[in-house]
Amino acid sequence: MMLSRKFSEPRRVTARGFSTISHVIAFGFDRVRNRDAATTRHWSFSLRLSPRVGWTVGCGTVLTLLMLWALPRHVQGGDAGEFSTVLLRGGVPHPSGYPLMRMLGPFARLLEWLGLNSATAAAFPPAAAGVAGWTGLATLLSRWFSGPAGAIAVLLAASSSLAVVHTFDCEVWGPQLLFAAIVLSEATRAPPQALRLGLVFGLATAHHLTAVFFAPLVMAAIWPPRAPRRADGMRLLGVGAGWVVGLMAFVTLAWGSEGAWRWGDLSTARGLLAHVLREDYGVFSLGLHHAQPSPWSLWARVVTSLSGSISAGRITSVVPGLLLIGVCCGLAPRARGVPPRVWWAVMVTFVALTFGFPAMHNVDPRTPFAAWILERFDLLPLFVLTIFTAGTIERLRRSRIHWQAPILGVGSALLLSVQLLRTHGRGAPRHEPGVEAYARDLLRTPDEPFAIVFGTDDHRTFPVLFAQEVLGLGRHVLYVDAQLLAHSWYRARLRRRFPAFPDVPKPLAAIGHLWSGASTRDTPIYLANVFSRPAESQLNRVPEGILWRVVPPHATAAAFGVDAVTRRHVAACARYRTNPAEFAGMRHPQTHPWSGDLWHAYRDGTKVLSDWYQRRGQGDAAKQLSEGDSACVAPPAARPRGTAP
Known part of the structure; x- marks a missing residue:
């Protein structure tokens, strides 16, 4: 498509045709309502489709198709398993609670009722919100610069691997972008409506606390350009009042039934405030693990992520990335109609x-x-950077370079094509069935009637939660997150499911209490992963499928000898229906690192047993075990760099 000024002229023939159709429709309304012909003009309307609107509609259409292609067919790693469970079965997610995500639940449940796959039904509403956010930004950019500049900049950013992987999933990022677009629209309105601006800012903050970084924009929009007067003070008060009203969305976290998953104790005002302020993590902490990385490494990662996203992966180094971002910010002209x-x-x-x-x-x-955890927070700066990218494209579009229109058009088309190919090559949520496959197999491993599995990390805990609460699998398994065991609300949840579970905050202490109880001493206990050094050194364990069976102190040699352990391991592996090709992390370790880690659980147990037989001089048995037809002895593959064994 050629980017030329001739596209800025209205299509008069088309507009005249639409106008004629509108008058015919209006005449029909007039006949139905028995009005006189003089009132017909109140019903007539004009459908003069300007090229600016056409670019925005085209952009939204492409993004919708991209979303439908990328949507997951299986639950994903990270927080997606938790959010999917909450949207489909009710409850409250991790701090700060994300009340507006919960409000998408009825839409997700409707889609599931209509027959859509559960994981896809849960991901569709937040992903659609992401499409609306990007399209809303394209609308603003077409008003500030031009339709082509806005559409190209938005398509370039929204089709990046960063945006596709994290926006088109059951995550908070799609609605976050929608709220960002609304805040930008309200803040740049002339004049801004104080109460409405404060309200959308408060709702955006209630959805995700990073929206507080829009505070400079909100204050600049409402701050009087002259000496303050009483009316200006009322506007400032209106913004503050609207913000507080928007934050009241947090109160809805205490409403509703228990649901399938409810993080924290929200029955009291103190518990609700602690949840909103993320006391389980720490207000400024991103997880239960704490590190002190260098700010330079953090900044370098952000710069390379943003520059790679707007350059289709052509610029992924720090210095060139900084230059690219600086050029975009420096060349972009001030948006039309936006005060300095x-x-x-x-x-x-x-x-x-x-x-x-x-x-x-x-x-x-x-x-x-x-x-992977950190790059999700790059979406909001990428969203804002798209404004300056559009401004830079518009400046180039207005330049007096000979043949600038065809050069810019062909260059944009090539860049977008490379971006889409890169995104496809890095993998989308639809390419990752491995996390859910692991959760299903984990629940298939222990024999009925009952077993307890201890594990850690979101890519185990939340997919297992989804498989049990949404898919209805493995109800005979009590999965215990060893890190969450430190919280009293989590122990209370476990005790509601299994009253004999000890009320102690340490996983090894809990295992000791289970062994010491007369009714629980013979309960099979497993580890999904070796989650701590004490667990590594103090717990004897043997492989059983993709899990590790903990050997109790009262175990007999007949029950835990090599032959008995091998029989149970082979029987567990025979129950799996997993293909190593399902684990996208082996092909895309950066985009899907979680399944790369989970896939090795299928081979680690078999390797341990093979080594045992080798040490006993039973090479034939070791070879037979290693070459058997089982999901646990898949062909070897390179372990992704940084993946835990």
Whole structure:
């Protein structure tokens, strides 16, 4: 498509045709309502489709198709399993509670009732909100710059691997982008409506606390450009009042039934406040693990992530990335109709999101797991950076370079094509069935009637939660997150399911109490992963499928000898229906690091047993075990760098 000024002229023939159709429709309304012909003009309307609107509609259509292609068919790692469970079966997710995500639950349940796959039904509403957010930004950019500049900039950013992987899933990022677009729209309105601006800012903050970084933009929009007067004070008061009203969405966390999963004790005002302020993590902490990475490493990761997203992966180094971001911010002209102080506030917001917020992170970005966790927070700065990218495209579009229109058009098409190919090559949520496959197999491993499995990490805990509460699998298994065991509300939840579970905060102490109880001493106990050094050194364990069976102190040699352990291991593996090709992390370790870690659980147990037979001089038995037709002895593959064994 050629980017030329001829597209800015209205299509008069088309508009005249639409106008004629509108008058025919209006005449029909007039006949139905028995009005006289003089009132017909009140029903007539004009459908003059300007090219600017056409670019925005086209952008939204492409993003919708991209969303439908990328939507997951199985539950994903990270927080997606938790959010999917809450949307489909009710409850409250982890701090700060995300009340507006819970409100998407009825839409997800409706889609599931209509026959949509459970994981897809849960992911569709937040992903659609993400499409609406990007399309809303394209609408703003078409008003500020031009339709082509806005559409190209939005498509370039929204089709990046960063945006596709994290927006088109059951996560908070799609609605976050929608609220960001609404805040930008209200803040740049002339004049801004104080109460409405404060309300959407409060709702955005209630949805995700990172929205507080839009505070400079909100204040610049409402701050009087002259000496303050009484009316100006009322506007400031209106913004504050609206913000408080928006924050009242947090109160809804205490409403409703128990649901399938309810993080925290929200029955008291103190518990609700603790949940909102993230006391389980720490207000500025991103997880239960704490590290002190260098700010330079955090900033370098953000810069390379943003520059790679707007350059289709062509620029992924720190210095060139900084130059690219600086050029975009420097060349972009001030948006049409936006006051200078508001435009500078947009710049301040971008700097705060890109360099201020990452400096607070307590996650080391040098491992694939941590990098995946952190890159989700790049979506908001990427969203704001898209404004400056559109401005830069518009400046190039207005340049007097010979043949600039075809050059810019062909260049944009090539860049978008490379971006889409790169995103496809790195994998989308639809390419990752491995996390759910692992959760299903974990619940298939223990024999009935009852077993307890201890494990850690979101890519185990939440997919297992989804498999049990949504898919109805493995109800005979009590899965215990060893880290969450430190919280009294979590222990109370476990005791409601299994009253004999001890009320102690340490996993090894809980295992000891289970062994000492007359009714629980013979309960099979497993580890999904060796989650601590004490667990490594103090618990004897043997492989059983993808789990580790903990050997109790009163175990007999007949029950836990090599032959008995091998029989149980082979029987567990025979119950699996998993193909190693399902684990996208083996092909895309950066995009799907979680399944790369989980896949090795299928081979570790078999390797241990094979080594046992080798040490006993039974090489034939070891070879037979290693070459058997089982999901646990898949062909070897390279372990992704940074993946835990």
